[in-house]
Amino acid sequence: MNKIYSRPRIRIPKFLLNNSKKLTTKKGKKLIKILVILSIAFVTAKLVLDSILPIFDTLCANKAKSIATIVSNEQATNVMKNYSYDELFTIEKDNSGNINMIRSNIIVINEIISDVANRIQEELDTKGRENVEIALRKFYRL
Secondary structure (H helix, E strand, O other), X not given: OOOOOOOOOOOOOOOOOOOOOHHHOHHHHXXXXXXXXHHHXXXXXXXXXXXXXXXXXXXXXXXXXXXXXXXXXXHHHHHHOOOOHHHHEEEEEOOOOOEEEEEEOHHHHHHHHHHHHHHXXXXXXXXXXXXXXXXXXXXHOO
């Protein structure tokens, strides 16, 4: 009888630990399957977390900038309510009513600057934690 197709078979060696036959038993095969599944699960979780991390970092940075902008605007407005333009600047005019010089009151301006900075810091300290939500559509950006 003539052979239509023949090729040598590939022989895969059996893996043995410490020259024992622990892996060929049912328990050994189950153990190998569990280890393979766990390693695939850990690798998949690592890849997913590595892909989510840049998106999450960007969203957190944007949220922090938004909170800082809102707080700084509110506190600057609250501080400036206590001052008038005449307290900040002195306008000197000549005999004909033309403006010669505008002097700034540096002491009052420095007080405003420090007061605004202190109030912003206090507000940010009391603000606490903010939740950052990630929409699923953010993961599909190309």
